[in-house]
């Protein structure tokens with residue numbers, strides 16, 4: 001097996017057995033994950049498509065909420081590291097017979113699962129498991145709280161294209177109020193020295209969000225010319241309990257990225273979107289598929305970020 005040059009844990013750099021969010025991670029910890037992911041990407045390009053860092057380990061993918069990218073990507077990442085995997089989806093499970101969330105997770109743990117990837121519509125659900133189980137827990141998106149591996153893959157993609165994060169201006173546009181991706185991006189990007197602007201209708205910006213060290217804007221047209229990166233966040237209709245803007249048409253008119261706005265942006269602007277995208281709402285098809293879009297790079301990089309997280313958490317458990 002190829003030897004990694006990023007520090008192997010246990011070490012002073014990484015001793016976490018869970019990854020519940022990017023809040024509180026140090027610049028050194030964030031860079032270690034990014035550097036480890038870059039190494040896995042290089043190894044893959046060199047033909048090392050199957051590594052044995054997780055040989056003998058069983059990873060559980062527990063998805064209590066829908067997913068395409070995150071679930072597939074974690075499953076593939078675990079297999080690329082030679083782990084066995086167990087997939088759980090809420091529909092069709094014994095949750096429908098009244099079994100509790102914690103009992104469900106404990107039963108899956110009892111089958112020998114030592115790392116669990118958990119997505120849940122309730123903020124804090126993975127933290128609850130981290131308190132009650134022995135397995136290492138990775139948050140794959142909890143309610144409106146955090147989606148740490150999405151934040152990491154966004155940051156990795158920006159760094160890959162720009163060389164560094166420090167000094168960049170990154171706009172997060174859209175439904176900041178309900179977006180766990182926004183929070184993970186804010187924690188990770190500000191820790192690594194980027195300036196973050198959150199932009200959207202006033203109804204979709206949480207009160208006092210400036211306390212997280214971000215600038216607030218309600219005009220995409222004002223900020224487009226002065227940003228290096230524009231990350232277009234999905235309108236989280238499934239989490240909205242009331243009408244936050246008059247119509248999708250008006251939202252797209254004021255906050256959607258379109259060809260005219262790309263023309264007014266910096267020539268080298270990067271367009272990101274975590275997906276799933278609503279074509280014609282957060283961005284038009286010409287922007288999603290245009291030459292400034294790195295949306296599919298984000299998906300590709302997600303695999304290597306998840307390999308990095310799984311391997312680091314596994315190494316931390318060995319001490």
Ligand code: CP
Pocket residue numbers: 066067068069070071141150274275276
């Ligand atoms: N970006 C993201 O989390 O996508 P999925 O919901 O498809 O996993």
